[in-house]
Amino acid sequence: MDQADIPALLARLASDEDAARKMAVFKLQSSINDPAFADVFISSGGLVILRRLIMTAGGNTLAYSLQSLTRLLEVDMGWDIFEGPSAGDLVERIVELIVTNPLVNILRGAMSILVALVSRSPTSSSSGLTGAPHELNGTAGSLSPRTPTAARVPGTFGSRALKPAVAVYPQFFELVIQQLQSADHALCANALMLINALIRDAVSGEGSGSGSSGGVGGPNGAPPKSPGAVPGEEWSKFIKRLQDLGLIRAVYNLLQSSALQDLAHPLLEFQSLTKVLLRKWREVRVDLERPEHRRALKGLHLASAPDRRHANGAVTTVPGTATSEDGEVSRKGSRRHNPEKWRRLGFETESPAVEFETAGFLGMMDLTDYVRKNEDGFQKLLLEQSTRPLSQRCPVARASLTVTMILYEHFQVDRSDMEESKIYMALNDASTHDKLFRPLLLQWSRLHTAGLHAFFRLWKSTGAQRNDFDKVAELVRVLIEQVVGQSSRTKDVLEVEDELQEYDAARLRELQMDLLELAFEDHWGPHLFQVRDELKHEALQFVKEQRIRCLLQGSWFIKPMPHTRQESYTKHRLYQPWRYAKLSHNRRYLHYGDFPEKLPYDPGLETLTEKIDLGTISSVVSNVSANPEAETSEAEGEQTPNSSTPTLRHNGAAITKPTTKITIYSFSDDAAGSSITPATPDTTVISTLGGGSSTETKEQPVLTLYPPTHSLASEWLDGLLMLLNQAPITAETNKLVTLVSEYGLKIRLLNVRLEQMYAGPEGRGKGVGVVPSREGLDEDYFYEI
Structure with missing residues (x-):
């Protein structure tokens, strides 16, 4: 459409006849994404008419109006429509449409507008002819920038802009998540993009209505913008609210569905945001000065049934003392802690907060979630461990933190998926979906519980002791890589849990040795072949x-x-x-x-x-x-009872x-x-x-x-x-x-530390490269095969 036709178009948009308005706005949506056309349209007062249509129209006229505004915002123009005292009414109207209107074409347009509104940074501003608002000066076509006045109210963007409207329609988030089950893939994609925008704004640390001012910082760990905010409370509550509404299950189903190609971009973004959340939880330090952290630790202690007298946690009472419910002893008003209050739960010391340094609050969340969902099993496990010698007890808390970090490293949470996604999406090959999309990442809690149970099972089946903790952890790492890493995109989490529990320890050990051998062949190929020849000759x-x-x-x-x-x-x-x-x-x-x-x-x-x-x-x-x-x-025939020998x-x-x-x-x-x-x-x-x-x-x-x-x-x-x-x-x-030769090779491999496989001695000095003395040693040793 020619720019000269804009006055006539505006006249038809303002007509009282619905048919005229519908035809005009239908033509508008196909031309407004041209920046030159959009600039003249805005300067001619078109935003006012477009806003009126959105506020009052219905049916296809409303759908075309929403689509027109969406395309205008896509070229980064028309943001003035969200400025001024009436901007809140427009946002509330769009939220109302999402909550009350059943038409798919209206829902798609409304969600697209909110995606743009939430995704826009509050500090962003348009400038130049392509983005700055203009107004007519004299004759039509003579344009000059409109000078801001003191009465102009700046726009509110981000999820903060939705707060008043969501307060009026509190079911808004629930209905958006329900649209993830829609048969219309475009509507489903728009709903997921809106959720992604809300989550991204909530954890950005730049302040939003969902409480991002209370976040733990930006993506790079910057301090929160609001000096008086408590880190990690408001944004985490918002995320938990979405999860309670069924967000994780809905996206998990989408990742396993056949509609993956149509939803690829928002699904990849959600997967990337999930890793961002995991990183932020890990960056939160466990601090006993924070009430929620104290409550979490206290909940762990109480869930362990401290009133039961475990062998290593029994408290001896003397006359004049009274034992409290949490295992503490009072004597004349003073309180004395159980000397093994935390160690009996599997911590290495009596200062549990220090042991969360590596896994952060993510480790505490996983541990408390496991205890909350398996409280009876947790108590029975501690009771069983208390009957064993101290050296043979499985440290439950330490095992939980280890499984958390194994999953963290397996899913490569510290690495962003966006760069890889660009490469894979350029291929446009369905065979790459299993490598790119990881639905099991969304089942983090269940994988942690299954991995922890596998840790307990391997600890018991191998007869491990405290000194063997790292060895069992390596077996669990191999187990996660084998079961979770080799799972297809459509494999259900129930099957994965069953495999983690049923994988044979001997088979797992053999697999570990094969992987270790392959790793050594990659790095020490010629040397390994030489060792093989020597060992074969010795054998x-x-x-x-x-x-x-x-x-x-x-x-x-x-x-x-x-x-x-x-x-x-x-x-x-x-x-x-x-x-x-x-x-x-x-x-x-x-x-x-x-x-x-x-x-x-x-x-x-x-x-x-x-x-x-x-x-x-x-x-x-x-x-x-x-x-x-x-x-x-x-030989088998020789041992057959009915043999004809x-x-x-x-x-x-x-x-x-x-x-x-x-x-x-x-x-x-x-x-x-x-x-x-x-x-x-x-x-x-x-x-x-x-x-x-x-x-x-x-x-x-x-x-x-x-x-x-x-x-x-x-x-x-x-x-x-x-x-x-x-x-x-x-x-x-x-x-x-x-x-015999293979056993000899495995014995030599087990005597080499993993870090030595990738790098040699860093330098001379401090005993590096010095052959130890054999003085006082004899040849009285053997290998049991």
């Missing part, structure tokens, strides 16, 4: 010694009964089903002997009539599988026929060469020694062992191979080597 030597010691100890083996009909009766009668083999102490000879029955003791070397010189062994052949799955299935009987005794065998080969002459073992169906592993021409020598079996179990077969097969300086081949031995 191989350890297992080699273990396997060889099995040979030194000796073992019983089974000899199968001759089953062919060609066997003579004499040979069958002389059948001896048991064979005992043992390595000599000098590890040079393998002694063995056959027995008619298994002796109750292990025979000595002098009893064993046969022996083999290990230097003559050319190869060791076995059907023991090197595949761990096959070996496991065979054949059973032999000798002299009335049942002897299970072995399924594995180990055959030791030697060359037929003294020359050493390569082994040539006949291929048999049950031969799966062939190990050779020496080198040379296969046509010059011939191998022959010198000893066959039938291990009754796979474990014994693994021990003897790999023991013989490692004794002959060859690598082990069975799955059981390789698994043992891996287990």
Whole structure:
């Protein structure tokens, strides 16, 4: 619309005919966001007519008028409409529309105007042609700035401007929060933006009707503007009022809804404001001079049932004394505190206010909220702890403060979301929503309670003591990262609470070690690989010694009964089903002997009539599988009650026929060469020694062992191979080597402090980099695996 048409437009806006006014204001809303057009419109007295329409019109005419004013304020012009003695009537009219009018298009416009009004800083002022009010001077089109006069009343902005209207319509905040459930996404977004503006103004510290003058300071911790205000009272009451009206639940549902894309900006702003509130609560120092802080601590003490005599908090009375309800003793008018009044609640000292220094009043809020909602459980927990030795008691208060800080760090409350949100919103990808939107942040209290219960559970299941507090805290930190951090945007908080309570401690410990190992690999990659190689070599030597010691100890083996009909009766009668083999102490000879029955003791070397010189062994052949799955299935089949494994009987005794065998080969002459073992169906592993021409020598079996179990077969097969300086081949031995090396690595990782992972020594001096002396130390230690 051309600026020359403005006088005619104003005439139609002031017409008595509703149709003319409706058409005129409909055209106005599409042109007024042009600063040049808006400047002429304001100078021509259009604000007065627009205000009259808002105050008196209804239906679509009112909706178009509200939309016109909204677009005018968006270009930072037209703020004069909120100046003067009648500005309060206009604000009250807009609040009335929100409370009483059911039409969506009117509600959207009214809330948009209030968003602009509350968001405007009281110190902001328009200047220049785009923002300063003008009036006609002589002919139309000749403009000059309007000079403020002494009678001009400055505008009231921020939530202070809503105070008189909200006093008339006290249900205003409740109805705004109800609009968060509206099916119209635009109306829902406007309602959330209005709430965001109110909260931002309340905590800004610049003074507002909601009591921001009583805030704890600005975003950077500046002191409150009002010198006589009590920090952290009025704005916190306003926030609590909104929460009591169901604000948190409504926004939580929006964050999990499918309408996320349409509400992305206000939801991100609300999430960011939630972090601002958490930061401000943490910045509030716990001060016993403040009544609400004293009341909170007193409530903790009374909720702990101080009249019950706990083992560590019992008060001994003497004649002339009287015990008060809170565990204090009076004697001739004097009062004496229980010496462990606060320590029995889990504080480290009897000065609890000092221990809130890190978590601030946020930590006190979480602790008091937990006690208030779980008072019976809190008392039972303290009673249970009092029956344990002091070193084994879980410090409840300290655990609560620790969980608060774990959640604080997990959600990165100190970091603003706005910069990240710009990056993610530019991507406009629904797959980034789970990274950007964190609905669980709004369930802070429930997560704190669930995390605290998980702390108690881990403390009990691990048998922790006071010195292990930091270790349990690290487990809880890993638990929060795993359960809360890996939760999707749509996952309900009830499922998260259940997972926090059911997560297995052993699995959590394994996860912690994996995360620690990954962290070390990121920072100490080459060094860690070198350590792995060293530990694997050490583990191989350890297992080699273990396997060889099995040979030194000796073992019983089974000899199968001759089953062919060609066997003579004499040979069958002389059948001896048991064979005992043992390595000599000098590890040079393998002694063995056959027995008619298994002796109750292990025979000595002098009893064993046969022996083999290990230097003559050319190869060791076995059907023991090197595949761990096959070996496991065979072992399971071996233990199955209904197994079809054949059973032999000798002299009335049942002897299970072995399924594995180990055959030791030697060359037929003294020359050493390569082994040539006949291929048999049950031969799966062939190990050779020496080198040379296969046509010059011939191998022959010198000893066959039938291990009754796979474990014994693994021990003897790999023991013989490692004794002959060859690598082990069975799955059981390789698994043992891996287990020992991994335990060694974890032991070394646990001996390194977390801060050493990120930075080396800061400098020389004060003992940095000095190797400690081993004087007075011996080698009398062991690792229990």
